[in-house]
Every structure is written in structure tokens, then in C-alpha cells.
Amino acid sequence: MISSDIIRGHLDAIILRLIIEKDRYGYEISKEIGERTKNTFEIKEATLYAVFQRLEKNEYIVSYSGQITHGRKRKYYKITEQGRAFYDEKIGEWEETKRIIDLLMEGKDEKN
Amino acid sequence: MISSDIIRGHLDAIILRLIIEKDRYGYEISKEIGERTKNTFEIKEATLYAVFQRLEKNEYIVSYSGQITHGRKRKYYKITEQGRAFYDEKIGEWEETKRIIDLLMEGKDEKN
DNA sequence: AAAAATTACATTGACAGATAGAGTAATTTA
């Protein structure tokens, strides 16, 4: 299980990625992450909704009410143009972060 | 420049790595990181000394006073057995983190 | 039909890591 400090700062991009694929709601995202990682990683609900708030405040996503199919009413999220741009930026940052940490932690050459 | 939230949680291992190579002191480490990353990443002094405190408290490193050669007196750090074990653990965690984030952020298959 | 499980969203308070800012102290260079 991955500790929260190690994942910190990457969650925004992870959530955005899933919302870019298609409009999604919170509970769905949390299940999807569990499935895709074969439960080696799970996002806590409190964290997830904190991420939504942050992303919506920054206008990277917008929300709308969905149908009641099972249980409580769903709140769907949709990516915005700025959200897409932010995601691209984060991907770039992640690639650079990998290079730097690999370099410092394992002495890997940049051309590996 | 890499944001602090993205690097968070990896700093302990980065510092340990440098101390494993040889005994080092704080200022040296901060300069070394700048050099190795060609200044794409720098560790803030307050952060560095906070890391030292944490690592020493957990007995991953021990300190001793060095010579005064330039400027103020140096405080050297040396890796311990537990420090080495912790570093190995962190390397493993980092590899797993990369796999998971790549998988979730870029839809990469685990066999890539 | 009542109880339990599942689906689904939300808030609060606490914690830990990173850092700005400020300070201390010694030596070297201009």
C-alpha cells in the first residue's frame, strides 16, 4: 500500500485523467481506482471530495446532477478546457519528477 | 521547477542516498542536489534541516562534529544500519509508486 | 415488512511535511 505522502500532489492529475476519459461521479472514481490498481492503492473518500472541491474552485471541472439509479443522487463532473491544460502540465511535471528522483535516488543517468 | 507537493515524501530517501555515498554535511548536500539536477530542483534549507531532525530521531542517521574549514563548523551525518534498510524500503516504494501513477495518469499497461 | 447492506455525497478537525523568514556564527574575499 502506497503511503499518502508519496502520492501527495499527484492526485489532482489522477482524478482529472479519469474525468477526461468520460464524465464521472465520486463513488465511481473511487471504485475505478481500486479496480485499476488491483487494490494496491485506494483513495479515501474525504480526500476525493477535497480534490473535487479544489478542482472545481479552480475551474478545472464543472459539476451537474445525474439520475438516481442506485442509492443516493449522483453528482457528475466534467472536464473544462483549463482542466485539460492543467492535466497536460501535470503530466509534464510528473515526467520531470520521475527523471529527477530517479537521478537522485538511484544515481540513474538521464539517458536511461 | 518541481513543486513541493510533488516531491513530498521522497526527500528522506534522496537525502539518505547522498549520505550512503559518503558522510556529508547539510550545506554540501544542498549544493550537491543543485549540481546533480542542474538546478532544476533545489532543496530549501529549512526543509533540509527538518529532514535531518526526522532522520536522526528515527535513528536512520547519526551526526558528529567536523572540522572548521570554511565558515561555520560543520555537522556531518553518517548512515546507520536502520537507515540503509529504510532506504531500501523507500526505493521499493518509489518503484511501486511510479507504476501506479503511470498506470492511473497515462493509462500505461503494467508490462511497459 | 423490518433490518442490513450498498450506493453516494459531505463536513470537521487533526496531523505531518515543506518552507518563508529571520537569526546566529565563523571565515574568506574585496
Place this chain on the structure above:
DNA sequence: TAAATTACTCTATCTGTCAATGTAATTTTT
């Protein structure tokens, strides 16, 4: 001798994550 450099330390603050708790509707089990 003033300025720059080397070197370490402390305090206060910010931010992201998460445990705990609560609400609410629907579906499944008993």
C-alpha cells in the same frame, strides 16, 4: 572593514491527506 560566503537552527504558517462522523436513498437479505 565591509561584504560575501559557508554553515546551522528555530518559529510560524500553509497545504494536502485522512479518520471520524453524519446524511440520505435504494436494494438486498432475513
